[in-house]
Amino acid sequence: MSALRFAAGVTLVGGGALDRETFEQARGLAPHVVAADGGANALSLWDEGAEAVIGDMDSVADLPRWRAASRVVHIAEQDTTDLEKCLYSVEAPLFVGVGFTGRRFDHTLAALHALLRWRDRRVVLIGAEDVIFLCPPRWRARLAPGARVSFFPLAPVSGRSSAGLRWPVDGLDFAAGARIGTSNEAVEAEVSASFSDWGMACMLERRWLAEAAAAPGEAPASAG
Structure with missing residues (x-):
């Protein structure tokens, strides 16, 4: 087909x-x-x-x-x-x-x-209440201070670097049953995180749908 x-x-x-x-x-x-x-x-x-x-x-x-x-x-x-x-x-x-x-x-x-x-x-x-997507190995988004940013590992993955988050992911190993990353928070207008591989799901509030849907490096489209 x-x-x-x-x-x-x-x-x-x-x-x-x-x-x-x-x-x-x-x-x-x-x-x-x-x-x-x-x-x-x-x-x-x-x-x-x-x-x-x-x-x-x-x-x-x-x-x-x-x-x-x-x-x-x-x-x-x-x-x-x-x-x-x-x-x-x-x-x-x-x-x-x-x-x-x-x-x-x-x-x-x-x-x-x-x-x-x-x-x-x-x-x-x-x-x-949320939007969820698979976080690319290098992710960046424009949110707002106080915006909830939750990470959950669908597969074992390591944090490489991050910016604009209350709790950095740098150097942390994530896996279900070991360490997860829910209820993080943006402290700056722009946040970023990089991981060792695909495998980290990211959850944002629904108001950030356009940001969640934007490809890495792409300006978000209007969510209507």
Whole structure:
């Protein structure tokens, strides 16, 4: 199957906790909409469309409607989640995921797994209060003093250097079950951190969505 290609960002809609405000916030930054299997159900309730529905199609309530209105990509394999199926079936400069956190915690963990496994994709997930993304080995962002910056290692990783953080990560070894880095805080308008490899998830408040979605060295786009 050839990949679906989009020149602008894609909002991926999952079947987890989701409200209209969150969906509109994501679409303001990533205008193309793709449903991950059961994410199509929320769109149906809002009478919203999608350019594609991707997944194993075990959760879509009105599949005939979607087959008539959108491209339906049925992927039967069960080795990946529906979010992963979207990430390997679509090419875009940015993915903003909504409906992949909340409700079932196992689905939230699976979404974090997808961030690490598909690290070549730029993905930001929006939750009820936070945005989360896989921190590149060299990360820099313009935030504000007092902004919460939480780090959580999805794989063992070491801090190399940092600036603008209340608690520097320099020289620290991070791993789940050993040392994590949640509830750090910006003390300057610009923060930076570098790590030994991919593997560190970063969580910011939702107001920093545009900063979370910006590529390293790129000015953030308007989040709408």
